[in-house]
Amino acid sequence: MKGSVGEAGEFGLIRELTSRLTTTPAVRLGPGDDAAVVSAPDRRVVASTDLLVEGRHFRRDWSTAYDVGRKAAAQNLADIAAMGAVPTALLLGLVVPSELPVAWPSELMDGLRDECQVAGAAVVGGDVVRGDTITVAITALGDLRGLEPVTRSGARAGDVVAVTGWLGWSAAGYAVLSRGFRSPRAFVEAHRRPEPPYHAGPAAAGLGATAMVDVSDGLVADLGHIARASDVRIDIRSRAIDVPSQMNDIGQAVGVDPLRWVLTGGEDHAIVATFPRGTKLPARWKTIGEVHAPSSLPSVTVDGAPWTDQSGWDHFSDIEG
Amino acid sequence: MKGSVGEAGEFGLIRELTSRLTTTPAVRLGPGDDAAVVSAPDRRVVASTDLLVEGRHFRRDWSTAYDVGRKAAAQNLADIAAMGAVPTALLLGLVVPSELPVAWPSELMDGLRDECQVAGAAVVGGDVVRGDTITVAITALGDLRGLEPVTRSGARAGDVVAVTGWLGWSAAGYAVLSRGFRSPRAFVEAHRRPEPPYHAGPAAAGLGATAMVDVSDGLVADLGHIARASDVRIDIRSRAIDVPSQMNDIGQAVGVDPLRWVLTGGEDHAIVATFPRGTKLPARWKTIGEVHAPSSLPSVTVDGAPWTDQSGWDHFSDIEG
Numbered sequence: 001m002k003g004s005v006g007e008a009g010e011f012g013l014i015r016e017l018t019s020r021l022t023t024t025p026a027v028r029l030g031p032g033d034d035a036a037v038v039s040a041p042d043r044r045v046v047a048s049t050d051l052l053v054e055g056r057h058f059r060r061d062w063s064t065a066y067d068v069g070r071k072a073a074a075q076n077l078a079d080i081a082a083m084g085a086v087p088t089a090l091l092l093g094l095v096v097p098s099e100l101p102v103a104w105p106s107e108l109m110d111g112l113r114d115e116c117q118v119a120g121a122a123v124v125g126g127d128v129v130r131g132d133t134i135t136v137a138i139t140a141l142g143d144l145r146g147l148e149p150v151t152r153s154g155a156r157a158g159d160v161v162a163v164t165g166w167l168g169w170s171a172a173g174y175a176v177l178s179r180g181f182r183s184p185r186a187f188v189e190a191h192r193r194p195e196p197p198y199h200a201g202p203a204a205a206g207l208g209a210t211a212m213v214d215v216s217d218g219l220v221a222d223l224g225h226i227a228r229a230s231d232v233r234i235d236i237r238s239r240a241i242d243v244p245s246q247m248n249d250i251g252q253a254v255g256v257d258p259l260r261w262v263l264t265g266g267e268d269h270a271i272v273a274t275f276p277r278g279t280k281l282p283a284r285w286k287t288i289g290e291v292h293a294p295s296s297l298p299s300v301t302v303d304g305a306p307w308t309d310q311s312g313w314d315h316f317s318d319i320e321g
Numbered sequence: 322m323k324g325s326v327g328e329a330g331e332f333g334l335i336r337e338l339t340s341r342l343t344t345t346p347a348v349r350l351g352p353g354d355d356a357a358v359v360s361a362p363d364r365r366v367v368a369s370t371d372l373l374v375e376g377r378h379f380r381r382d383w384s385t386a387y388d389v390g391r392k393a394a395a396q397n398l399a400d401i402a403a404m405g406a407v408p409t410a411l412l413l414g415l416v417v418p419s420e421l422p423v424a425w426p427s428e429l430m431d432g433l434r435d436e437c438q439v440a441g442a443a444v445v446g447g448d449v450v451r452g453d454t455i456t457v458a459i460t461a462l463g464d465l466r467g468l469e470p471v472t473r474s475g476a477r478a479g480d481v482v483a484v485t486g487w488l489g490w491s492a493a494g495y496a497v498l499s500r501g502f503r504s505p506r507a508f509v510e511a512h513r514r515p516e517p518p519y520h521a522g523p524a525a526a527g528l529g530a531t532a533m534v535d536v537s538d539g540l541v542a543d544l545g546h547i548a549r550a551s552d553v554r555i556d557i558r559s560r561a562i563d564v565p566s567q568m569n570d571i572g573q574a575v576g577v578d579p580l581r582w583v584l585t586g587g588e589d590h591a592i593v594a595t596f597p598r599g600t601k602l603p604a605r606w607k608t609i610g611e612v613h614a615p616s617s618l619p620s621v622t623v624d625g626a627p628w629t630d631q632s633g634w635d636h637f638s639d640i641e642g
Binding site: 029032033034036037038039040041042043045049050051052053056082083089091093095124125126127129130131132133135137139140141142144149212213214229 | 350358360370401458
């Protein structure tokens with residue numbers, strides 16, 4: 001469909017967007033009615049909402065609409081997985097300027113659809129309105145399949161801390177992009193399109209994870225959420241964390257300790273969890289620390305000492321990229 | 322809490338907003354984790370998303386933050402009810418400028434909470450980010466309690482059309498406000514704060530409603546959705562529609578036929594449904610028309626003829642108020 005969203009009109013745009021969607025058996029009623037109907041076999045539904053605003057969470061000159069869609073879906077579906085649930089559905093609220101080409105929301109929808117397919121979910125509904133700033137509001141739903149949700153508050157002294165997925169790749173890619181470079185490609189791609197380990201969330205719940213989050217604000221910051229909610233201290237062993245050699249090279253090139261990206265970079269949506277000591281973890285989980293009783297130290301320490309770098313970021317204090 | 326949202330910071334603002342919430346037994350896990358967990362006893366969940374953008378869907382000089390909250394919740398919860406489901410939960414995505422006083426989102430949250438309470442639901446989670454334009458993204462969830470969802474596509478020739486709730490009140494209130502007046506108060510209030518008949522949706526489903534929508538775009542436009550989805554023609558009998566005398570007075574004062582407000586005014590979130598002829602409807606439902614086989618006439622007619630006025634509105638063509 002050519003032309004602008006203003007030319008397409010509300011119903012024309014909605015037709016174009018919904019025509020791009022695929023479905024799953026969990027979708028009992030898809031887009032086009034007052035509401036969608038989605039299977040919730042567990043008799044509980046897990047739900048999470050996130051917003052992305054142009055200029056703050058994405059830039060059209062850095063990311064294609066397709067990549068923004070992949071990323072927007074990924075960050076929400078990762079929240080579902082980090083509760084131990086299997087993602088089932090996604091709803092989209094979209095603010096678009098009327099002069100925006102229809103191709104942009106169409107490719108955004110393709111990205112949402114494809115990321116949903118990776119996670120086993122489907123886009124089931126949404127709303128599109130006109131406004132000055134592109135804003136993408138996503139709600140993801142999921143099913144617990146009989147497992148208890150893994151919250152932030154269950155970590156106990158003696159538990160081990162383990163992580164799966166990518167850490168610091170998006171932040172390193174952001175550092176590259178913000179200096180005007182487009183490579184190394186793997187890191188730029190990681191910034192544009194995270195790859196959360198969706199399957200690992202429900203698997204961790206099945207293995208008895210005591211607390212779990214997806215890493216969206218940075219490893220130290222997100223473990224801080226667990227530490228405070230569980231009233232424990234979490235210590236990370238920096239030597240247990242692998243820094244890829246290419247990330248070291250970027251760090252040297254831009255004058256940044258790459259450990260900073262690994263410890264404070266968000267947006268890769270790795271999954272970090274605490275497990276009872278002795279839990280046999282699958283190969284792609286890496287044990288990176290331990291849970292301790294609270295002390296006078298900060299709630300998260302690195303090698304037993306406070307981490308002095310900026311930990312994570314405040315959505316209100318700076319652009320995220 | 323005093324000061325601006327920028328001064329409060331993301332986590333300070335979230336603490337302030339969540340402190341205002343109440344809960345229900347359906348809320349298994351409320352705000353503060355990666356996602357919320359809500360009961361879905363029916364094993365299916367009904368979900369709908371809507372967006373409100375400042376300047377397009379509300380004006381801060383016409384509506385308080387509290388009223389915007391009531392209205393934002395109402396329009397979403399009505400979508401759930403119009404499927405025949407009981408609303409259970411609501412999630413909020415909120416874009417706020419950093420200079421906005423914290424009081425604004427706080428009062429918005431109070432409005433969301435109170436409207437949820439009217440409908441039996443609760444706010445269970447959300448996301449807050451900074452941006453230039455206040456944007457409110459709402460997702461509502463609901464439970465079907467064993468009934469089949471009532472879609473737009475089940476109307477059959479011979480069915481009757483019935484409506485419950487308010488029609489044209491919000492549009493009349495908008496006409497008053499847009500001319501600089503603040504009364505009659507009942508209509509201004511109706512524009513600021515709709516009162517959808519939530520209970521009527523599940524009740525209609527239980528009575529065997531064949532198709533149902535909430536009136537958000539206007540009666541003719543929304544019945545048009547049913548007519549097209551069901552491949553029928555719907556005829557409204559204008560004499561069956563009560564126009565309150567005060568609405569007639571406003572119409573005379575501003576030179577508008579009040580039937581236009583009743584037939585094309587959205588935002589009251591009345592519920593309109595089709596039922597098999599002979600269905601015994603509760604007292605507050607009013608039969609206003611019949612379903613016919615499709616013909617060369619438009620999909621919705623008034624007294625057997627095309628309705629010539631503008632029917633409903635396109636979100637992309639004009640401000641809604």
